[in-house]
Amino acid sequence: MSYSFFVDTSRCTACRGCQIACKEWYELPANKTRQTGSHQNPPDLNVNNYKLVRFSEHLEGEKIRWNFFPDQCRHCIDPPCVYIGQNYEDDAVFQDTKTGAVVYTDKTRKIPKDGFDSMREACPYDIPRRDPATGRISKCSMCYDRLVRGLKPVCVDVCPTGTMNFGERSQMLTLAEERLARVKKDHPKTILADVEDVNVIYLLTDLPENYHEYSVAQGSSGLNRHQFLAGIAAPFKRAGKVLSKSV
Numbered sequence: 001m002s003y004s005f006f007v008d009t010s011r012c013t014a015c016r017g018c019q020i021a022c023k024e025w026y027e028l029p030a031n032k033t034r035q036t037g038s039h040q041n042p043p044d045l046n047v048n049n050y051k052l053v054r055f056s057e058h059l060e061g062e063k064i065r066w067n068f069f070p071d072q073c074r075h076c077i078d079p080p081c082v083y084i085g086q087n088y089e090d091d092a093v094f095q096d097t098k099t100g101a102v103v104y105t106d107k108t109r110k111i112p113k114d115g116f117d118s119m120r121e122a123c124p125y126d127i128p129r130r131d132p133a134t135g136r137i138s139k140c141s142m143c144y145d146r147l148v149r150g151l152k153p154v155c156v157d158v159c160p161t162g163t164m165n166f167g168e169r170s171q172m173l174t175l176a177e178e179r180l181a182r183v184k185k186d187h188p189k190t191i192l193a194d195v196e197d198v199n200v201i202y203l204l205t206d207l208p209e210n211y212h213e214y215s216v217a218q219g220s221s222g223l224n225r226h227q228f229l230a231g232i233a234a235p236f237k238r239a240g241k242v243l244s245k246s247v
């Protein structure tokens, strides 16, 4: 059994409750930012924001359309960052076999800058960030510390609109398919983004590029995602190496 999020962006109001709850739970400090003319704040994911509600505005015919996208690590089913990170430092990054959570530990401080660069480059969603002061690499952990105590991720607990859902993968897939069928009646472009490959399943009612550049997987041109992951992982796989663990 593994777990998945289902993120129904058709219900998101960009209240940013999830973003703030994540910061509070992990006691992450505030970022000094300035007004850039966008509702999105801070401008990008960073070491103090594992979750960021992205905001995009564009014209649809004569109408202005707002798209909200609560961005976070997708906890890939076959995560390239784990293959690469483990090659640099044992146990710095792992995928929990029980939950599917991809977790970065304090040992990521031992991964050199070029190792981090490779991890970020390999991530199809541009997620990992590195603190230049400490060397620690960070991102959403699926609230692994809460999961092992029987609690849901904090962003799911606080979401007031039903956008953030979490549970057994099979249940989330059923919910996602039900919502897809319903929402598609009014919004024909609706899709489930990269549903086969990730444990954070987004329902998008508009074209992916109208949310942000990495809303769906970005791989090497000309390769599909599985070929891309296999190509990335191959040089790093060591004979007999255990690439995942469970606590």
Ligand code: SF4
Binding pocket: 072, 073, 074, 075, 076, 079, 080, 081, 082, 102, 122, 123, 124, 125, 126, 127, 128, 139
């Ligand atoms: S989204 Fe990126 S950081 Fe998250 S598991 Fe996948 S490859 Fe790793």
Ligand code: SF4
Binding pocket: 011, 012, 013, 014, 015, 016, 017, 018, 019, 053, 070, 158, 159, 160, 161, 162, 163, 164
């Ligand atoms: S808490 Fe829910 S509604 Fe508010 S921004 Fe996050 S996902 Fe959207």
